[in-house]
Amino acid sequence: MPMDLYYLPGSAPCRAVLLTARALNLNLNLKLVDMHHSDHLKPEFLKMNPQHTVPTLVDDGFPIAESRAIMAYLVNKYSKGNTLYPEEPKARALVDMRLDFDIGTLYQRFADYFYPQVFYGASADKEKLAKVEDALNLLDTFLEGQKYVAGPNLTLADLSIIAGVSSFEASDIDFKKYANVKRWYETVKATAPGYQEANEKGLDLFKALVDRVLKK
CATH class of the missing domain: 1.20.1050.10 (Glutathione S-transferase Yfyf (Class Pi); Chain A, domain 2)
Known part of the structure; x- marks a missing residue:
C-alpha cells in the first residue's frame, strides 16, 4: 500500500520529503492539509500528530512527524545502505x-x-x-x-x-x-x-x- 503524506505543497519541509521520495523512487499518497480551514486541528489529525504539523507520514498505520525524521525513515526502511543516508x-x-x-x-x-x-x-x-x-x-x-x-x-x-x-x-x-x-x-x-x-x-x-x- 502507498504511504500517506499529509502535506502543504508550498511548505519547505514537505518539499524536502517529496524530494526524498523521488530520489528513492517511492510512491506517496498525497493528502492536502487545508490549514486555513483547520484540517490540522481536527481530532483525526491530532490523533496522528498531536503537534498538528505538516508533513506527517503514515506508513501502514505508523505515523511520523518532523520532515528530517521522515526522510531518514524512508531510507532506513525502503533503501537501506543508500548513499543519501550512509551507514558508515x-x-x-x-x-x-x-x-x-x-x-x-x-x-x-x-x-x-x-x-x-x-x-x-x-x-x-x-x-x-x-x-x-x-x-x-x-x-x-x-x-x-x-x-x-x-x-x-x-x-x-x-x-x-x-x-x-x-x-x-x-x-x-x-x-x-x-x-x-x-x-x-x-x-x-x-x-x-x-x-x-x-x-x-x-x-x-x-x-x-x-x-x-x-x-x-
Whole structure:
C-alpha cells in the first residue's frame, strides 16, 4: 500500500520529503492539509500528530512527524545502505550534523526573520536578518572544497537544506552572493532526482502566496 503524506505543497519541509521520495523512487499518497480551514486541528489529525504539523507520514498505520525524521525513515526502511543516508558512522554523523544545522540554525533563522513578515505583517528585523546571513556564511564555509554539504555525494542534508534555501528566493535575502552556496544550489537543482516536480512546483506556490500577502 502507498504511504500517506499529509502535506502543504508550498511548505519547505514537505518539499524536502517529496524530494526524498523521488530520489528513492517511492510512491506517496498525497493528502492536502487545508490549514486555513483547520484540517490540522481536527481530532483525526491530532490523533496522528498531536503537534498538528505538516508533513506527517503514515506508513501502514505508523505515523511520523518532523520532515528530517521522515526522510531518514524512508531510507532506513525502503533503501537501506543508500548513499543519501550512509551507514558508515562518520559519514552519517556528517549528514546528521548538517540536518541539525538546518533545523536548528539555517532554516530556523530564516523562519524567525521572514515568516512574521508574511503571516503577521511584521516589519523586517535587521538583527534577525544578520543572523540569517551568519548562517549562510557558515553554510558557505561548510561547502568550501565540497560538492555537496556532507561530502562528495548527494544526501538527505542537501535535500532538506535546498528545500529551505530555495524558499529564500521569495524573500529579500540574496543567498547567491555566497559563491559556494550558489555553486551548490545549481548543482543540487541539476542532480536531485525529480527536482522540478518535487520542489519547484511547490516553491512557485509559496512565492505566489508571499506576493499576495505582501502586496496587500
